[in-house]
Amino acid sequence: MVKNYQSNDEIQALLANFTNELTTLVRRSTLQQLQSVLGGSTMTSTAAPTMTRKVKIVRMGKSSSGGKRTTEQVAQFGATLLDFVMKNPGQRGEQIAQALKTDVKTMRLPMLRLIGEKKIKTKGQRRGMTYFAA
Structure with a gap:
């Protein structure tokens, strides 16, 4: 009532x-x-028992994707990129990434460093940008 x-x-x-x-x-x-x-x-507890979820705590090792890369790893990949661009001039970032079995995001930092060091020249804009050895 x-x-x-x-x-x-x-x-x-x-x-x-x-x-x-x-x-x-x-x-x-x-x-x-x-x-x-x-x-x-x-x-x-004086309250009724509650249902609890079993939580499995797993220690995560270093994953191959994600996380920060060391300066040495970036430099090593930069050398690989430079070598590839010297042998295959005029390719776009997507083509380079596909040939090196990586993604464009992983390539971005080493490629920007190589462009900044004037080891690689670019032509075009955005996705149409092609890369040449300087």
Whole structure:
């Protein structure tokens, strides 16, 4: 049955009580899940047991894609790019990337360095840009 409340104060008090109870339950549940994942002792709870997800923590090794490259890696790839452009002048970035089995994004930094060092010249704009040895 629905009760008729006399004032907004009673409604506000009920909402505050509900919010406090809900916050307490969420915190308790979160702590239980964290402790079960971390292998600690579980908290005793008066609330009903909650369903917990099993989380598998895996140590990630260095992936081949993503992450920062060292200066040596960029320089080494730059040398590969320069060698390829010397042997195959006039190709676009997409063609070079396909031939070297990489992507254009990976090529960008070494190629910009080679252009800045004036080892490679360019003709055209954007995707139509072709590369030549200087």
